Amino acid sequence: MTTTYLERLLEPWREFDRMNRLINRTGSQGCSEYPSVNVWVNGDNAVITTEIPGIDRESIDISVSGNTVSLSGSRPAEETKEEESYHRHELWHGKFSKTIKLPFNIDSEKVNATYRKGVLHISLPQLEADKPKKINIK
């Protein structure tokens, strides 16, 4: 009984994971995999965290529509003059964009984002109108 209930509870999240894999695989070329995200859930709130070090917070663009969050931004390469040369070049540079679909509609008014120490946290509460309502029997 417990197992089936739990499974049913997790089902939308499995679907969500599968959907997002699909979206990001077929997305725009080059950098659609960047950045990697973690998604945390507590009932009617989801938190997306992502590590995007070295980015100017002004260049981070977050937009929410329905159940979809879109993240985009860019990281410029270190400015170098002609006589300067790279011995190693492993850091990621360029433009990124990523779309994540949640299994619920998001209350865009209450979305909260912070960028600290190169880590972006976005808190996404579920839209009130979307939440299940208890119907009282008269």
Place this chain on the structure above:
Amino acid sequence: MTDTLKEVQKKEAELEKGVERIRETRVYTPAVDIIEKGNDIVILADMPGVDENSVDVTLEKDLLTIYGKIEPEIPVNHKLMVSEYGIGDYQRTFTLSSEIDREHIQATVRDGVLRLVLPKADKEKTRKIPVTGHA
């Protein structure tokens, strides 16, 4: 696509044979850029989650080691549902050549990126060894 994916994935740091870690945490090798800029060698290392208080830069003989300790900021009462990246400390070691002025190495952290500026030693800048051949 697969190549891009590989590039952005964090790499776990390898341990030497027979060595174990004390802290039970994952340790990643931060990606770095090493740039030669005039009289400086600049090392940039991506260490998201690290700030100026949680990064250690040590120099022992020729080995420059950077270590970033992470205090994971986990959303309270939330459960991890999708995990595309792991969270852990960062460590990487570089061998310095003797041309570095060890007294004047500068380290700064901004937005999770460590920036090390290693000035070249003065005498090394100009010293040139003449090579003579035998007749």
